[in-house]
Amino acid sequence: MRWIFAAALAVLPVLGLAKEAPPAAEDPVLEQRVMHLAKELRCLVCQNESLADSRADLAEDLRQQIREQMKAGNSDAQIKAWLTQRYGDFVLYRTPVKATTVALWFGPFVLLLAGLAGLLFYVRRRRARVTRPNLTAEEQARAQALLLETEKGVNRPDAAARG
Amino acid sequence: MKSLRFLLPLLLFAVLLMFLWVGLSLDPREVPSPLVGKPAPAFRLARLDDPAKTLAEKDLHGQVWLLNVWASWCVSCMEEHPVLVELSKQGVVPVYGLNYKDQRPAAQAWLARNGNPYTLSIADPDGKVGIDYGVYGVPETYVIDKTGVIRYKQIGPVTQKVLSERILPLVKRLQSS
Numbered sequence: 001m002r003w004i005f006a007a008a009l010a011v012l013p014v015l016g017l018a019k020e021a022p023p024a025a026e027d028p029v030l031e032q033r034v035m036h037l038a039k040e041l042r043c044l045v046c047q048n049e050s051l052a053d054s055r056a057d058l059a060e061d062l063r064q065q066i067r068e069q070m071k072a073g074n075s076d077a078q079i080k081a082w083l084t085q086r087y088g089d090f091v092l093y094r095t096p097v098k099a100t101t102v103a104l105w106f107g108p109f110v111l112l113l114a115g116l117a118g119l120l121f122y123v124r125r126r127r128a129r130v131t132r133p134n135l136t137a138e139e140q141a142r143a144q145a146l147l148l149e150t151e152k153g154v155n156r157p158d159a160a161a162r163g
Numbered sequence: 164m165k166s167l168r169f170l171l172p173l174l175l176f177a178v179l180l181m182f183l184w185v186g187l188s189l190d191p192r193e194v195p196s197p198l199v200g201k202p203a204p205a206f207r208l209a210r211l212d213d214p215a216k217t218l219a220e221k222d223l224h225g226q227v228w229l230l231n232v233w234a235s236w237c238v239s240c241m242e243e244h245p246v247l248v249e250l251s252k253q254g255v256v257p258v259y260g261l262n263y264k265d266q267r268p269a270a271q272a273w274l275a276r277n278g279n280p281y282t283l284s285i286a287d288p289d290g291k292v293g294i295d296y297g298v299y300g301v302p303e304t305y306v307i308d309k310t311g312v313i314r315y316k317q318i319g320p321v322t323q324k325v326l327s328e329r330i331l332p333l334v335k336r337l338q339s340s
Contacts, residue, residue, distance in 0.1 A: 044194060044299035057264070058299055061290050086297040088197040 034067050037076050041083065042091050050093065196297050196316045203230070203307050204295035211262050211270055211284035218259075218285050220311060227337045229258045229330070230305040231281070231321075232293060234265040235273035237301040243320035244277050250326065251280035256334045260284035263293045263301050306330060308337045 035052050041062075043054035051059050051066075062083070069079050083091050095101050135143065198204070207219040231247060233240045251258055260281035262270045267286060274284070287293055296305065297316075306315040315333055317325060 047191060058290075061294065065291075065294060085197065086294060087299065088194060088297075090194045 030067065030070060033070055033076075034063060037066060037079065038063055040093050041080075042093055044087055044091065051091075192300065193318050194299070196313075196318075198297055198313050199316055201313060203305070203311050203313050204292070206285075206287075206292045206295065208261075208285040208287055208292060211260070211267065211274075211286045214267070214286070218283055220307075223259070223307070224311050225309055227256055227309055227334050228282075228307050229256055229334075230261055230296075230307060231258055232261045232263050232296070232298050232301050232303045233284075234263045234301050235269040236265065237263075239320045240302045241277070243302055243322070244280070246321050246323055246326055247280035248278045251282075255331065256338075257282040261292065261296075261298075262286045263298060264288060264290040304330070306333055306337070309340075 038052035039050050041051040043049045043051050043056055043059045043062075045056035045058050046054050049056075049059075051062055066079055069082065074082075080092065089095060089101075095104060097105050203220050205220055207217050210216045210218055247258060250256070258281055260283070262284050265286070265288065267288075270284070270286070274281075290298070296303075300318055302320055304317040304321050305313050308314050314337060315330065317330065321330065
């Protein structure tokens with residue numbers, strides 16, 4: 001029984017090879033250009049996929065349109081303009097900078113600056129609150145002695161409580 | 164001053180909550196069309212009922228009309244279909260159908276089975292006119308005014324609510340202007 005399985009498994013990859021290779025594009029250079037541009041465009045049906053990746057019907061149609069326009073000699077920018085005219089800026093993965101997208105482009109930096117300013121303000125105020133006490137030489141010596149004792153464990157508050 | 168210190172985070176939280184709430188109610192599938200306010204893209208297509216005759220968008224100048232993109236393979240089209248049939252019976256506004264990426268016999272059978280709300284349907288078998296109109300999810304419906312300018316685009320099925328609250332008031336306003 002095990003041998004039959006092993007034989008079947010051994011044959012499987014060979015069967016896989018028998019599948020016909022998909023027809024190569026007529027013009028690989030053009031196809032590469034189409035795919036390069038399609039990667040920067042969003043498929044409207046499956047919104048998280050680019051036109052290059054999507055298998056939706058519309059994506060296929062749009063790739064075909066891009067192909068035809070490239071054959072006709074249109075530039076990438078012209079094709080992008082043609083698409084945004086129909087589907088809006090939404091088709092572009094790289095959102096253009098313009099009046100309606102200013103908040104999108106610069107909002108995060110504004111928020112970051114606001115956060116930094118807030119942090120600076122807070123830290124400054126805290127520093128202003130911590131004032132150095134003015135001690136006389138005598139008080140300074142006493143404080144030093146107390147600190148030393150604490151370090152040795154003689155005058156620990158918990159020890160005192162127990163004692 | 165002290166109360167402000169506690170109120171401020173709460174206020175910020177409220178603002179954040181508002182943004183999230185609005186975000187929840189937005190439908191990411193509804194991409195605003197850049198074509199609203201622009202002239203309807205030109206087309207000349209064969210009629211669905213008679214391929215020998217054609218219809219162009221220019222033929223419809225001078226009246227307010229709806230362009231409804233539909234297909235026999237489209238599931239949501241069934242959802243809006245009764246609403247369109249009802250609308251066509253009222254005769255308030257002509258509805259023209261753009262039969263999108265469909266086969267003629269299948270489309271005609273679909274209309275025969277479910278009723279035909281369209282004044283006329285035109286066939287767009289390769290979807291090129293659909294692309295010109297920015298169609299990406301059938302059904303879609305456009306309101307086009309007397310001068311041939313697109314005034315509204317409905318993405319997805321036309322519901323009774325959308326019809327009575329948005330489309331019909333707009334149609335009435337455009338017809339009287």
